[in-house]
Amino acid sequence: MSERTAVVASRSGLHARPAAIFADAAAQLDIDVTIALGGTPADEAMDASSILSLMTLGAANGDTVVLRADGAGAEDALEKLAVLLETDLDAQ
Template structure:
């Protein structure tokens, strides 16, 4: 299983707009991607393509999250998604 840690760059965290942008990007991945807080077990991770899951995570600016995916293309998908999270989507 591929795994990446990312820091949320959006000034307001993963609220509605950044969560929607990230969920769309995760949904376009060829693999299922999960998101969780560091230290949470992988089996408790949430669907990264779900805007409701992202918002309920409560990740704020500067918080770290863990992305996981399995299968062919997982590394590339996670690399792309880390770039999305580490971009201030509130500034765009």
Template sequence: MIERTATIAATVGLHARPAAIFAEAAAEYDDLEITIAATGEPVEEAMDATSVLSLMSLGVAHGDTVVLRAQGKGAEDALVRLVQILETNHDAE
């Protein structure tokens, strides 16, 4: 399993629009199991990264960090792209 940490750049945290953008991108990797959790949370409490509701329920704000984990072929490339999405302030676009 590959793991990466990302800092939330969206000024509103991981809510509505940023969560939808991230979940849609994560869903493109349907052959991978991708999870997300707030930094410090146990691995078993990680949530499905393709679920907007799960993402919003994390309660992470601007500047908080999350841990992404993925398993399967192409996991490294997927996590690089997903970290980039989280570290982009989509509210400024």
């Protein structure tokens, strides 16, 4: 299983617009990706393609999150998603 950490850069955290952009990007992947706040056990991670899960996660600006995926292309997929998280999507 591949794993990547990222720091949430959006001013509002993973709320509303940033969560929608991120969920859409995760949903377009051919692999399943999970997301959790740093320090959360892997078995409590949530579906990264679900806007509801992202909103429930409650990740705020500056929080560290952990992305996990398994399968072909997992590392590249996680890197792309991490770049999104580390971009202020509120400013776009």
